[in-house]
Amino acid sequence: MNRTHTCNALRPADAGQTVTLVGWVDTKRDLGGVTFIDLRDREGLTQVVFNPGANQEVAQRLKTESVIQITGKVTARSAETVNPKLGTGAVEVLAATIEVHNVCADLPFPMDDDKADKVNEDLRLEYRFLDLRRPRNIGLLKLRAKAARAIRAELDGQDFLEIETPTLFKSTPEGAREFLVPSRTNPGEFYALTQSPQQYKQMLMVAGVERYYQMARCYRDEDLRADRQPEFTQVDLEMSFIDREDMYKLIEGILKRTWKETLGVDIPTPFPRMSYQEAMDRFGIDKPDTRFAMEIQDLTGLFKNSAFKVFQGAANTPGSVVRAINAKGLADLTQGELTNLETIAKSQGAKGLAFIKVEGGEWKSPITKFFSEEEKAALKATLKIEDGDIIFFAAAPWEQASNVLGRIRLESAALLKAKGRLSLPTDQYNFLWVIEFPLMLWDEEEKRYLSAHHPFTAPVKEDEPLLATDPAKVRGQHYDIVLNGVELGGGSIRIHNPAVQKRVFEDILKIPQDMVESRFGYMLKAFAYGAPPHGGIALGFDRVVAMLAGRSSIRDILAFPKNQNGRDLMADCPSPVTPKQLRDLRIRTVEEEKKA
């Protein structure tokens, strides 16, 4: 090819030059006596002019999205024909020769960005090669590459080694469902695709690498969401000889640089920190969106002697609370919206959703008749109740009440946003560290403790004695990085002492000794050979890029995403394999049992 310029390169100073451009036909405007073609490549658009006698008939027959190469002279446009919308709008190229590299079939959907954004996503995914061709989507891939570059530059500059770890790993007993890979050379045995390189990176620390990172592909066989794909990318890193403060500083540096180099935005550091307890108390969620308040207020004390038995009962039950939020200005929500909020509350285990609507100076509610004047006055003061507000209550054990109001808070914010009464600027970036998570959570079904994060998280030093007496009270040296209500990543300082690790596996998590041996034996062995203190973190790279791009779906920023059923609609997979393939793997498939 003899391409001399991209389609976003030519300016008036280039007038007179003979140039060769290659690209796709973006639009064709055929005026009969003259034909204009906007030629597009990755970088932009340039208008090409075809006059009679100069291959105009070829241009007139072109279909959009065909690939052509033209050679011609750059000309400055006359003042009244300049197009200020284009970078190259002050010039055009008078085509002398044209070569059609490929014609394009009729398009399945419009390529115009605004129209294409509305087209069914499954059709766009089937034709992902066309969807990606749109400038807006190419831009997202560029953004992603830029973000990756910034992250690598920062980590390289801090002497991290980029190391690839296997994706074919061992199946692990706890955690996300894994994709299994049958081993042909070891019949009847399976690898699992890594959910994360967690154990490998800890082994690298034992191996003396000290600072490791990787743009790690991870796999989880769980149900999909807008921000969850079966394969995704983590900025995975691990460091030796550090504490939590070192990790906060490192990540703040990475994110600061990434935001600066992609968006040109300066984000202030250090980021605020909030304990898990505080996050749940104030926002009812472990990843609070702090761009708006609507904070949860505790009313447990107020209702200790209330005539309203539901609140009074909860207020006097140890571990239970009475709490409320004021959804300011949402009193005019529809019955359907209210019912929907109720459904959400019930999905979190609540029996119902008590509320007070304040309209025309009147408290409209099924429960206010039980309240004394003092209680009403106290409510009004605590929740700053005004006309147009609606108050939602939860009376339940602390965690459940928090969850309920946390969900109601987010849903209320969404309603207020839809009604135009709340605006959450997309260029506001409220980063937040959430810290001091509980190390263990009691699982009622299995009647045992489960790791809140993963079993390698080290307990907070002063809580270590509680491991034996009250595991639920032990806080872990775990940290989550949260942005505008989205969890970007999390990590922890790890256990590096084999005795402590063994105790966590066997005494706390009650994993049978033989299973600990078969699953984690090599880790315990490794730790016995001089494991350094270490810790790390993993950032969901797709989510980071989605936040940079202001997108809610990470499908937008993956080159070839899968749909919600985990299907690649372009390649049409997963798909059946041949009987021979199955035979080689000693696998037999079974028809699903028919329902009676």
Next chain:
RNA sequence: GGGGUGGUAGCUCAGUUGGUUAGAGCGCCUGCCUGUCACGUAGGAGGUCGCGGGUUCGAGUCCCGUCCAUCCCGCCA
């Protein structure tokens, strides 16, 4: 596994209380047009109303089932 929303032309959508031949814009095809830039303009083709069943004289419209998509819950150490 559960809940919400949606499926009508290639695309985006409209389609009233169940009523005669299912429409619009864009795209596509055929003309005209020498300064357009979402070019304009005249004409034309294009439909298994997701699929199956039911109610009815009559179903895009009502009922049942089912499939697909999407958002959410469960799940995601």
